Every structure is written in C-alpha cells, then in structure tokens.
Amino acid sequence: MRILLVIITFIVSLGAATVVKVDEKFQTSDKCQACHMPIVQEWEKSQHAKSHYKNDEYFRASIDYISKKTRKSLNSVKIECATCHNPRISVTGTSESYEIIAAMNLDKDSAVNKAVNSDSINEGINCAVCHNIDKIHTNKDESARGMNRVKWMKSGIMAGPYKDANSPYHKTQYRDFMDTNSDKLCFVCHANDKSVKGLVFTDMLSEYKKGKKSCVDCHMGPRKTGAASTLPIDNGKPKKREVRKHGFEGAHVFSMWKDALDIKLTQKKDNIIIVISNPQPHNIPSGFGARELIVDVTYKNGVKEIKNKRISLTTHYTRRGGRPTIPHAAEKASEDMSIPANGEKVFKVPNVKGAKSIKVELYYRLVNDEVRSILKLKDKIWAKESLVAAKKIRLK
Ligand code: HEC
Ligand code: HEC
Ligand code: HEC
Ligand code: HEC
Ligand code: HEC
CATH class of the missing domain: 2.60.40.10 (Immunoglobulins)
Structure with a gap:
C-alpha cells in the first residue's frame, strides 16, 4: 500500500509544476522601466499584459461561467487557467478540502486565496514569465503546457537572445528559445488549449505549417537596430543591438x-x-x-x-x-x-x-x-x- 502511494505521489508530482519564488526586485514590469522603458510600454499594450482576471472581460466572464457550471470555487478555476494565463502563481492546484472551506466562505486567509489575489501575478504574462524560463520540456506529454512545460530560472537571472549581455541589475543567460528557436517558447502556451471536459478546441502546434518565418517575425516584427537597454553602457551611449517589438500584436489589433x-x-x-x-x-x-x-x-x-x-x-x-x-x-x-x-x-x-x-x-x-x-x-x-x-x- 505504501509503495503504491509512493508511486502515485511520484506520478502526480511528475506532472505538476515546481514553484520558484520571484524576488520582489523582478516580479513586475515597473522594476524594469528604468532601463527598458520602450519595451515595457510596448508590452503594456499587448494581450499578454491583459491576461489576468481583472484585465480581460472575456477571460473573467469565462472563469465566472465555468465556476458556476462546474460548481467549483472561483479560485480553483482561476488556478487552472493560471497554468498559461498567470504561470508565476505560487499555488498550482487545489484539494477537495479546499472546495469545502471555500464553499463555506472560510478561505479568506488560505494560501490559495492569497496566491490568487497577489499583486505579483496581476500583470498576467509579464517579463518574469518569458525571461525566467530556464528549460522547456519538449519531451513531456502534449497536454502539459504553460507552467507544467517549463523549468524556471533561479530568481535574478534573465534569459535572453544575447550571448554577451551585461547588466548591473540582473544576471543574464543566453537561451536559443529567445533567438533561433523561439517558436518553442510560444508553443509553451499556444498549443493544446482544452476545455474542462478534456476537449482540445485549439491546437496551433498541430495545424502549424512552418515556413521561413517564426511566430516572432510576424507578431514581434522583424529585428531592427535599436537598443535592448536605454542604460548608457557603451562609451556613454546605449549599446546598439538588433531588437524586436514587444507588442505581440494579434487578433485584437x-x-x-x-x-x-x-x-x-x-x-x-x-x-x-x-x-x-x-x-x-x-x-x-x-x-x-x-x-x-x-x-x-x-x-x-x-x-x-x-x-x-x-x-x-x-x-x-x-x-x-x-x-x-x-x-x-x-x-x-x-x-x-x-x-x-x-x-x-x-x-x-x-x-x-x-x-x-x-x-x-x-x-x-x-x-x-x-x-x-x-x-x-x-x-x-x-x-x-x-x-x-x-x-x-x-x-x-
Ligand atoms: C494551454 C494554455 C492555456 C490554458 C490552460 C488556458 N488558456 Fe486561455 N488562452 C491561451 C492562449 C494561448 C490564448 C490566446 C489565443 C488567442 O488570443 O487567439 C488564450 C486566450 C483566452 C481567451 C481569449 C481572451 C481574449 O481577450 O480574446 C479566453 C476567454 C481564455 N483564454 C479563457 C481561458 C480560461 C477560462 C481558462 C481556464 C479554464 C484558460 N483560458 C486556460 C492559453 C491557455
Ligand atoms: C511572451 C514572451 C515575452 C514577454 C512577456 C516579454 N518578452 Fe522580452 N523577449 C521575448 C523574446 C522572444 C525576445 C527575443 C526577440 C528576438 O528574437 O530578438 C525578447 C527580447 C527581449 C530583450 C532583448 C532586446 C530585444 O528586444 O530583442 C529584452 C531587453 C527584453 N526582451 C525585455 C523584456 C521586458 C522588460 C519585458 C516585460 C515588460 C519582456 N521582455 C516581456 C519574449 C518576451
Ligand atoms: C539598472 C538597469 C536595468 C534594470 C533595472 C533592468 N535591466 Fe535588463 N538589462 C540591463 C542592461 C544594461 C542589459 C544589457 C543590454 C545589452 O547588453 O545590450 C540588460 C539586458 C536584459 C535582457 C537581455 C539578456 C540577454 O542575455 O539577452 C533581458 C531579457 C532583460 N535585461 C530583462 C530585464 C527585466 C525583465 C527587468 C525587470 C525585472 C530588467 N531587465 C531590469 C539593465 C537593466
Ligand atoms: C506563458 C504562456 C504564453 C507564452 C509563453 C506565450 N503566450 Fe502569447 N498569449 C498567451 C495568452 C494566455 C494570451 C491571451 C491573453 C488574453 O487575451 O487575455 C496570449 C496572447 C497572444 C497574442 C494575441 C492574440 C490575440 O488574439 O490578439 C499573440 C499575438 C501572442 N500571444 C503571441 C505569442 C508569441 C509570438 C509568443 C512567443 C514569443 C507567445 N505568445 C508566448 C500565452 C502565452
Ligand atoms: C507569416 C506571419 C505569421 C506567422 C509566422 C505567425 N502568425 Fe499568427 N497571425 C498572423 C496573421 C496575419 C494573423 C491574423 C491577424 C492578426 O491577428 O494579427 C495571425 C493571428 C494570430 C493569432 C490570433 C488568431 C485568431 O484567429 O484569433 C494568434 C494567437 C497568433 N497569430 C499566434 C501565432 C503564433 C503562436 C505563431 C507561431 C506558432 C504565429 N502566430 C505565427 C501571421 C503570422
């Protein structure tokens, strides 16, 4: 019996995401403004910035509706959707006993309620999501997406497209999914979107016919000469770099x-x-x-x-x-x-x-x-x- 339990726990934990706490210095985009203002402003207009219960009417109404129809607590549904919409959330699942407490309105001080309402995640898919990914598990089951498909960096390191970047505020590390293999980053979430009943209603990955262009070529625009940081690090001037836009323009534009x-x-x-x-x-x-x-x-x-x-x-x-x-x-x-x-x-x-x-x-x-x-x-x-x-x- 005990062995069985151990095996079950092991299998369950294989699928679950590991939470890595993000230091307050890197949690929200206002911390990046001083040196990356243009990028922050572009990102603020994107749907990625709106992907939170508070900021997208359609997303909010969908969560409310699912909670009503499945008789699950609002917080449990929010946590399910957070897998891709708020992947830095600090609680990744809820238990049966939480449902009982929530139904009695006794969950105000619970870790779940605090995690869902934390200011650190209300920016949705922000800098600390994409630039804190250490590894993307392409060998995992197709249905493991969002936080379940990635391993997070230690807080304070930014994954980026340059091999020689140097910042006084954070460490940097090169990753190919920020450069030559960026489709892989997008497919962490833009694939295998399923209903609570298990119906996969969209799967961009299976319909994708890869040509010369990557997702970023069309949705972040071509690489152009500019600066990655406005900080004067190159003989008193910002360093010249090939950069893209962070607007992620799509169907809402x-x-x-x-x-x-x-x-x-x-x-x-x-x-x-x-x-x-x-x-x-x-x-x-x-x-x-x-x-x-x-x-x-x-x-x-x-x-x-x-x-x-x-x-x-x-x-x-x-x-x-x-x-x-x-x-x-x-x-x-x-x-x-x-x-x-x-x-x-x-x-x-x-x-x-x-x-x-x-x-x-x-x-x-x-x-x-x-x-x-x-x-x-x-x-x-x-x-x-x-x-x-x-x-x-x-x-x-
Ligand atoms: C596998 C990752 C993933 C999960 C899990 C997920 N979503 Fe999404 N969702 C996406 C992606 C990617 C988009 C953007 C697609 C697009 O806009 O065409 C999106 C877009 C949406 C939109 C459209 C928003 C708009 O402004 O048009 C709604 C509504 C939505 N999701 C609801 C939900 C709900 C409710 C849940 C939880 C039950 C959920 N999603 C879970 C990946 C996910
Ligand atoms: C949805 C994922 C995603 C989010 C969210 C995101 N980035 Fe990026 N970022 C990328 C990708 C992909 C690249 C590499 C672009 C390329 O091919 O050059 C990049 C590149 C960069 C670069 C290098 C310069 C450039 O433009 O190529 C900086 C600096 C940067 N991002 C900062 C930020 C900051 C600050 C935020 C938050 C306001 C942010 N990023 C949000 C995906 C993201
Ligand atoms: C004090 C200034 C400063 C702050 C604040 C700052 N950065 Fe940077 N960042 C830099 C500099 C300088 C570079 C290197 C630019 C270059 O080499 O062209 C850089 C590079 C980057 C890169 C590219 C790394 C690479 O290896 O390609 C990313 C991504 C990035 N920063 C993200 C962020 C995020 C996210 C925040 C906010 C949490 C942030 N930065 C806050 C100064 C800063
Ligand atoms: C952590 C999950 C995640 C990652 C990684 C991610 N996205 Fe998204 N993306 C989403 C979600 C969720 C939405 C919808 C947010 C909303 O509308 O509320 C979205 C929205 C978009 C939209 C807007 C679509 C529309 O209907 O207007 C575009 C374009 C987009 N993403 C492109 C990309 C590209 C390109 C990459 C890779 C560089 C990427 N995304 C990486 C989750 C992600
Ligand atoms: C050759 C250019 C091109 C490439 C490459 C590309 N897209 Fe698109 N995409 C478009 C155009 C054009 C539209 C329709 C107008 C719009 O929404 O921007 C679109 C629409 C979208 C939408 C909204 C779809 C809808 O029907 O609501 C999402 C989400 C999206 N793209 C994500 C991605 C992702 C993720 C990738 C990479 C796997 C990608 N795109 C690759 C050009 C491209």
Missing part, C-alpha cells in the same frame, strides 16, 4: 487583419465560387474558440442593392444535452470552419435574378453571437467587425 486572408471570385454558370485562401502558417481563425469569420455577399444591379447574404464561419460548442456553451466548458465542437494554414476553403453561392455584379467582403470578429450572449459581454470590442479582404466581379 484591427489593423493587423487587413489582407490576412485572400478572396478569389469566379462565376460558374448559375453559381459564384468564393475561394478564401490563407497565406499564414496557422489556421484562421485560430488561437481561441468562438472567433468568427463573416462572409458578406452583396448582389447589385448598378448601384442598387438587390440582396445581401451573410455566412458565418465559426465553431459552435455544446455541453451535456447538446446545449450551447463556451469553448472552455464544452464536451463537443461542431465542424471546424477555419481556413487551414497555407490552405483554402471553397464556398458556392447561387446567382440572383437581375444581379449584374457581386461584392464579397470578409470580416473577422473576436467573439461570435452565441458566446457573446451566453457570457453577456459588454465591451464593444468583442462584436466589432474588422475588414479582412473584399472583392467584386461583374456577372454574365
């Missing part, structure tokens, strides 16, 4: 959507064939469930609009009994409607009598109608339609 996909239109007798192709190395939409593409088709006779038709390309999620739900609470997903990486999808719409031309516009939306209404999301950003591409042809 509407200007990024322009021409992310292409449209081709052809007429075949009584039908119009719409080909949507995706030059990017991952599916679109991807990254998160409930994102949506809208194909807006307008038939015209001269300037007069005869008919308008909208096709929604999104995934619907269901829980027990087939009821609609959000990706994170889902048992099942409908057909994947995304445009595959470096691939295309073909649609056919019938011609309409009297139409002389047809215009097709393609829009992207962060959250589809169904999930917006389930979560009662209020901010306008979730429903905003960003124009991706548009095409027009004359009809015969």
Whole structure:
C-alpha cells in the first residue's frame, strides 16, 4: 500500500509544476522601466499584459461561467487557467478540502486565496514569465503546457537572445528559445488549449505549417537596430543591438487583419465560387474558440442593392444535452470552419435574378453571437467587425 502511494505521489508530482519564488526586485514590469522603458510600454499594450482576471472581460466572464457550471470555487478555476494565463502563481492546484472551506466562505486567509489575489501575478504574462524560463520540456506529454512545460530560472537571472549581455541589475543567460528557436517558447502556451471536459478546441502546434518565418517575425516584427537597454553602457551611449517589438500584436489589433486572408471570385454558370485562401502558417481563425469569420455577399444591379447574404464561419460548442456553451466548458465542437494554414476553403453561392455584379467582403470578429450572449459581454470590442479582404466581379 505504501509503495503504491509512493508511486502515485511520484506520478502526480511528475506532472505538476515546481514553484520558484520571484524576488520582489523582478516580479513586475515597473522594476524594469528604468532601463527598458520602450519595451515595457510596448508590452503594456499587448494581450499578454491583459491576461489576468481583472484585465480581460472575456477571460473573467469565462472563469465566472465555468465556476458556476462546474460548481467549483472561483479560485480553483482561476488556478487552472493560471497554468498559461498567470504561470508565476505560487499555488498550482487545489484539494477537495479546499472546495469545502471555500464553499463555506472560510478561505479568506488560505494560501490559495492569497496566491490568487497577489499583486505579483496581476500583470498576467509579464517579463518574469518569458525571461525566467530556464528549460522547456519538449519531451513531456502534449497536454502539459504553460507552467507544467517549463523549468524556471533561479530568481535574478534573465534569459535572453544575447550571448554577451551585461547588466548591473540582473544576471543574464543566453537561451536559443529567445533567438533561433523561439517558436518553442510560444508553443509553451499556444498549443493544446482544452476545455474542462478534456476537449482540445485549439491546437496551433498541430495545424502549424512552418515556413521561413517564426511566430516572432510576424507578431514581434522583424529585428531592427535599436537598443535592448536605454542604460548608457557603451562609451556613454546605449549599446546598439538588433531588437524586436514587444507588442505581440494579434487578433485584437484591427489593423493587423487587413489582407490576412485572400478572396478569389469566379462565376460558374448559375453559381459564384468564393475561394478564401490563407497565406499564414496557422489556421484562421485560430488561437481561441468562438472567433468568427463573416462572409458578406452583396448582389447589385448598378448601384442598387438587390440582396445581401451573410455566412458565418465559426465553431459552435455544446455541453451535456447538446446545449450551447463556451469553448472552455464544452464536451463537443461542431465542424471546424477555419481556413487551414497555407490552405483554402471553397464556398458556392447561387446567382440572383437581375444581379449584374457581386461584392464579397470578409470580416473577422473576436467573439461570435452565441458566446457573446451566453457570457453577456459588454465591451464593444468583442462584436466589432474588422475588414479582412473584399472583392467584386461583374456577372454574365
Ligand atoms: C511572451 C514572451 C515575452 C514577454 C512577456 C516579454 N518578452 Fe522580452 N523577449 C521575448 C523574446 C522572444 C525576445 C527575443 C526577440 C528576438 O528574437 O530578438 C525578447 C527580447 C527581449 C530583450 C532583448 C532586446 C530585444 O528586444 O530583442 C529584452 C531587453 C527584453 N526582451 C525585455 C523584456 C521586458 C522588460 C519585458 C516585460 C515588460 C519582456 N521582455 C516581456 C519574449 C518576451
Ligand atoms: C539598472 C538597469 C536595468 C534594470 C533595472 C533592468 N535591466 Fe535588463 N538589462 C540591463 C542592461 C544594461 C542589459 C544589457 C543590454 C545589452 O547588453 O545590450 C540588460 C539586458 C536584459 C535582457 C537581455 C539578456 C540577454 O542575455 O539577452 C533581458 C531579457 C532583460 N535585461 C530583462 C530585464 C527585466 C525583465 C527587468 C525587470 C525585472 C530588467 N531587465 C531590469 C539593465 C537593466
Ligand atoms: C506563458 C504562456 C504564453 C507564452 C509563453 C506565450 N503566450 Fe502569447 N498569449 C498567451 C495568452 C494566455 C494570451 C491571451 C491573453 C488574453 O487575451 O487575455 C496570449 C496572447 C497572444 C497574442 C494575441 C492574440 C490575440 O488574439 O490578439 C499573440 C499575438 C501572442 N500571444 C503571441 C505569442 C508569441 C509570438 C509568443 C512567443 C514569443 C507567445 N505568445 C508566448 C500565452 C502565452
Ligand atoms: C507569416 C506571419 C505569421 C506567422 C509566422 C505567425 N502568425 Fe499568427 N497571425 C498572423 C496573421 C496575419 C494573423 C491574423 C491577424 C492578426 O491577428 O494579427 C495571425 C493571428 C494570430 C493569432 C490570433 C488568431 C485568431 O484567429 O484569433 C494568434 C494567437 C497568433 N497569430 C499566434 C501565432 C503564433 C503562436 C505563431 C507561431 C506558432 C504565429 N502566430 C505565427 C501571421 C503570422
Ligand atoms: C494551454 C494554455 C492555456 C490554458 C490552460 C488556458 N488558456 Fe486561455 N488562452 C491561451 C492562449 C494561448 C490564448 C490566446 C489565443 C488567442 O488570443 O487567439 C488564450 C486566450 C483566452 C481567451 C481569449 C481572451 C481574449 O481577450 O480574446 C479566453 C476567454 C481564455 N483564454 C479563457 C481561458 C480560461 C477560462 C481558462 C481556464 C479554464 C484558460 N483560458 C486556460 C492559453 C491557455
């Protein structure tokens, strides 16, 4: 019996993350400002900086909803999601007995409650996440992500892209996942996102068709000459370095959507064939469930609009009994409607009598109608339609 217990504990601890305390000097981005101000300002605008319960309405509403539906305490759900959204949290799991204490509202002074509400993690994915990774365990099971896929550095060492960096504030160490092998860093979290029922609803890793560019080339921009630190360490001037931007611009930055996909239109007798192709190395939409593409088709006779038709390309999620739900609470997903990486999808719409031309516009939306209404999301950003591409042809 005791041997069995030892084995069980061993197996469990293999999967669990080891917490390494971050010294207060390095916990939050304000500690880096004095010497890395431009980087801190870019990062502050990124979704990484918003990935905390307080700072993202959609994330917060999802956690509240899951807690209600699974009858788990809010803190337990927050800790589950922290695996990727707040990986420096100091508690990595909760027990059955915690659930009982929490249900009686007696958990105020518990380690769990303190960890969840600590100021040290309310910046979400900050500097002390990416730059404190020592090793990435690529040999672990595919489902081990976020904090479960990494070994943390000793506090006070910054992993970076340079072999010869020297800082008076912290030690530095070169890592290839900050340089030539950076996709590996992104896939620590951007892979294998699953629901509480075990349904993998997005897996950027399995859909990825690696080309010449890495994630950072498109989402941090190309390397350009600048300075890594504003500190005058090179004969009274900041040292010149090849640097990237820390904005991690993606789906929430509407200007990024322009021409992310292409449209081709052809007429075949009584039908119009719409080909949507995706030059990017991952599916679109991807990254998160409930994102949506809208194909807006307008038939015209001269300037007069005869008919308008909208096709929604999104995934619907269901829980027990087939009821609609959000990706994170889902048992099942409908057909994947995304445009595959470096691939295309073909649609056919019938011609309409009297139409002389047809215009097709393609829009992207962060959250589809169904999930917006389930979560009662209020901010306008979730429903905003960003124009991706548009095409027009004359009809015969
Ligand atoms: C999501 C991960 C991530 C986060 C969060 C992050 N960085 Fe980086 N950082 C990187 C990567 C990747 C590089 C290497 C870029 C390259 O290829 O040159 C980098 C490079 C750097 C460099 C070297 C100069 C440069 O721009 O290449 C400095 C300095 C730096 N980061 C500081 C910070 C600070 C300060 C913060 C917090 C405000 C931060 N980083 C947050 C991933 C991250
Ligand atoms: C007192 C100034 C100072 C402070 C404060 C500071 N740094 Fe630095 N940091 C530097 C200098 C100087 C370099 C080296 C720049 C170079 O060699 O071009 C550097 C380099 C780096 C690098 C690149 C390391 C490498 O090997 O590639 C990272 C990453 C980094 N700092 C992160 C941080 C983070 C995160 C914080 C806040 C917790 C921080 N720094 C606070 C001065 C500072
Ligand atoms: C520790 C986990 C983690 C790592 C490592 C990480 N990310 Fe993220 N990333 C996230 C999470 C979580 C979000 C969503 C935060 C939110 O919206 O609340 C996100 C958001 C993003 C977004 C914004 C997407 C959108 O919908 O607007 C981009 C772009 C992005 N990450 C790129 C990268 C790149 C490139 C790397 C590698 C250099 C990387 N990330 C590394 C967890 C991570
Ligand atoms: C060749 C450029 C390119 C590369 C390489 C690339 N992306 Fe993207 N990515 C885009 C474009 C374009 C979009 C759509 C517009 C936007 O959101 O920025 C996008 C969208 C995203 C989104 C939002 C997806 C959605 O549908 O909501 C995430 C998250 C993301 N990328 C992460 C990554 C990660 C992680 C990698 C590496 C594994 C990566 N990207 C590699 C160009 C690229
Ligand atoms: C395996 C790592 C991982 C785990 C665990 C995880 N997430 Fe995420 N989450 C991500 C990444 C990466 C993104 C960014 C993808 C994108 O924006 O396209 C993201 C984005 C999101 C978004 C979209 C935010 C926005 O602003 O659009 C929501 C909502 C979300 N996650 C909810 C949750 C909830 C709730 C949990 C816990 C039940 C959770 N996540 C656990 C990796 C994870």
